[in-house]
Amino acid sequence: MNKMLTAIVLAGAFSAASVLAADVQESWDKQCAKCHGADGAGQTAMGKKLKLKDYTDASVQASFTDEEAVKAIKEGVKEDGKTKMKGYADSLSDEEINALVAHVRSFKK
Ligand code: HEC
Incomplete structure (x- = not known):
């Protein structure tokens, strides 16, 4: 019975994760x-206009912490008072934001 329960709980956890x-x-x-591009490189019309960083670049990835990334996604990014x-x-939960940070990290080549 216990094994059965574990299997059910595990199956639930896996499907939730996927x-x-x-x-x-x-x-x-x-x-x-x-803006950031499907591949995170920022090579979109908007990305070029906004001079977005290239998230496939390891040195770019090293230039910000996960905490800073979470903050940027939560609060947005302003420059000279302009959003x-x-x-x-x-619109996004903490879980979704953390998962998006992991997604941003996955662009690194
Ligand atoms: C309107 C265009 C636009 C959209 C849409 C957008 N971003 Fe951004 N994002 C920017 C700009 C501009 C910056 C600041 C410059 C930079 O970091 O390249 C930025 C910065 C960031 C950073 C901070 C990186 C650092 O250097 O600290 C993260 C992380 C990020 N964006 C993730 C996201 C995620 C996740 C989404 C979708 C939920 C998103 N962005 C949607 C334009 C955009």
Whole structure:
């Protein structure tokens, strides 16, 4: 009985995790890729205009911490009082934001 229960709990955990991975890919593609690019390199029309960093570049990845990335996604990015990236604190959960940071990290080549 106990083994059975463990199997059920584990199956639940795995399917939740895989749904989340698909969700993160979808959020990135829908909400972030128009600026940062599907591959994170920032080579989109918006990305070039905003001079986005190339997240496939290891030195770029090293230039910010996970905490800074979380903060940028939550609160957005402003420069000279102008919003360059809006904050997503209202529309994304902490779990989704953490997963997006992991997604950003995965672009590193
Ligand atoms: C309107 C264009 C735009 C959209 C949409 C956008 N960003 Fe950004 N993002 C920027 C700009 C501009 C910066 C600041 C410059 C830079 O870091 O390249 C930035 C910075 C960041 C940073 C901070 C990196 C650092 O150097 O600290 C992260 C992480 C990030 N964005 C993730 C995301 C995620 C995740 C999404 C989608 C939920 C998203 N961005 C959507 C434009 C955008």
